[in-house]
Amino acid sequence: MSPVQDILVIDDEPTVTGAVVKVCGAEGMTITAVNSASEALRCLEKSSFRLALCDIMMHDLDGFQFLEELAHKGIKMPVVMMTGYSTMENAVKSLSATGAVDYIPKPFTADELLTIIRRSLRCSKLLDEAESVGLPRNGSMSYVPCPTDYYRLGYVSWVLMEDKGTAKIGVSDLFLKAAEGIRGFELSVPGEDVLQGIPCAVATSHNGSRHEIMCPLSGKILDLNTDAQSIPSLVERDPYFRGWLYRILPSNPQSDLQWLSL
């Protein structure tokens, strides 16, 4: 086993880890599969990985405990959580509280998996670069600094609470950079409900991969930024101001905001 591998996949279902190994292996990534978090921790003592894919609901140690162990041991490995649609709340929690970089809802296709792995690897690289020039490793400062009064969901999306009770939603600079050039956005229409942690828009990158953008706040869409739809590069240039995506009427801001970081 080489000292640095690409992926560590942790899931108590061998069929899931088996499928992930097959997909990543075919793409030429080096990958190790384990069926419990404790096994993963033992594995990390011997080798290091550029990225971990970890299930949340597992038998001995669950995904959260695994993330805590990593923080305790000082292992700075980006982790993508895998979770069923039924535990989306957990996914949001894992992004905010315990420092996972992203999550992928199960079940997923090979392409969805690869898109998220590539994006997360790139995101991690960008964070490393930022850290090397003395910027904080929380995604708030990279090429375009995030304004301080914006709430962020992981490295994915942001919320600005407006005075009249509405909220503006957008996608973060780091997410766009990690997605490597956006060709276009697919947005929902006003009147539709959006839910925290559930994709509310899709960014298509130049290589054709589809990046689902998780909504940072639940509510009803009031308005969308047609400029963002027609000029995708505007969002990349100015993601926090002119590149906003939706204005929504939050349905449950108090409880939603606790999972977001300022």
Place this chain on the structure above:
Amino acid sequence: MLNNKIGFRLTFGVVLTVLLAIGVFAYFNIQSEKKSLLTEVERHANQLSEAVKSDTEYDMLHNDRERIHESIRRIGRQDSIDRVRVFNKSGEIIYSSDSAEIGTMVDKKAESCYRCHSAGKPLERLEKQERTRVFRPHRDSSRLLGIINPIYNSQSCWTAACHAHPKTQTVLGVLDVTIPLTEVDRNILNSRVAIVVLAVSVILILSLIVGFMVRWWIDRPVQELLTATRHVAGGELGYRIKVTRDDELGMLARSFNNMTDKLAEARLQLFQSDKLASLGRLAAGVAHEINNPLTAVLTNSSYLLKRSQGQAEMRDDLQVIVSETIRCREIVKSLLDFARQTVLKKRKADINEIIGRAATVIENQLALGRVKLVMELDTALPRATVDANQIQQVFINLMVNASDAIGENSGTIKITSSAISLRPTGVLQIKRALCPKRHDLVDRKIRIDGKPAISMRFRKKKHTGLIHLNPMYGVDEHRLSDMPALGEGVQLLCPDCSASLIAEGELCPDCGSPVYAFEVPLRGLVQGCLREACGWQRWEQVDSAWNDEYVEVRVIDDGCGIPKTQIPKLFEPFATTKGQKGTGLGLAVTWGIVDNHNGTISVESEVGVGTSFVIRIPVGA
């Protein structure tokens, strides 16, 4: 048993009272009748006695004893007279209609003497009313009335030629006439019998009438109430009392119906939320369990699909596996969405195209069941903003149901689509209603027709209460309980902060009453009138901007049909008519999806003829 019945008790009580009243009345009536008859007889006896006295006076003065004897005998022979006799002061009978007793002495203790001789010294004057006496000579004989008439001394007596009486004597003798009371007694008896007969018949008739009225007005409605209570207690909450009256029992029946309505609704809500909670748990559990195998299938199949470049046939098959697994993923999601009543992914879509896709999905199933699918689609259908996956699910569910209803036989499923126009009233549901201080008036605990109602508090002096408005715009079926009409001194308040909900300076254009107003976030003010039989409501922003375009889709089958009793339960989770075949989730999910699209779904069905589901979805959503 019988005496436990309120009707019997009431009748018994009334009859007892009447019995007592008529009894007392009859008693006094008989008494007075008796008295007046007796008085009449007394008067008659007095006259008779006076007539005898004056008739014989002349002969007395001339001491013509033979004539006197003759007169007395003649008078005594009359039928209405028992006996006439005259006795002197010492009690010797001098004249008598019964000649046998002439010359005999009368005992001073005898009934005819007793009146004067009872007090030791004989009385010298006797008042008229004291002269009569009623007696029975023997125990078995009929009653007699005796009248004694004292013959007082007078100047003509002591100056008469015979000089039979000295001047000092006051009373010369006594004329005693006895009259039989047989006739009178018979009359008294007759009238007593008549009164008793009358009283008994009055009591009988009265108790019949009272009994009938009690039965009609009390017993029957009470029995109906009782039956209804038993039915309701037995769980039959749909049981209704027919209210045909306006009295207190009618009101009771009405409030009973009202109560069971609320009870049924509460139970339904409880049932629904209970089911939804267990459905949520079930769905979460299923989703979690199914996600791992689905992940393996989806990842592997999509992986194979990526690697199968150039193998067209295999690619197609793999594409089916991938897309159907993705559909499974969407179903699991929508199941969870339904349990959480959440998010839709709406896009402009062609409903006809969605119907076509749904038909393709279940075509195999239909072919096996020898079911013919007929589509009559309106090609000019406007594109609607819908979640295509979910709406496809709706059509698949309905077509599967239709095919199940047709069963083993051959049959036809017809799907039609058309564009229709609907006014917002009765279609649009107010889902949020804000008071001036922005509290939501929509109360999820109170439901009208299954939809959360809009609650307000009214206050008039110390009288206060909650009212609940129907959230369907323009539908005037509110629950106003005992709210007084809006006007002077009546306040309408937000239940949370007591901010006034009465629109200042606005009056109902139909009836001129004050109106209420609340805000629907982003959709402007809703105003309305609370006066009964008016029901005016205005939602300017919606009225002016209303897109009345709807797409109507009908899924019609000629299968077995749904019994009427099952229809109200049709859209509840776990209500299945298919026995082991169904989960009972299909139509609940269907309803949830249509409702999330602000659409409506209704069903018409006849057993043995077929079923028709009508879905209406707003084009603009």
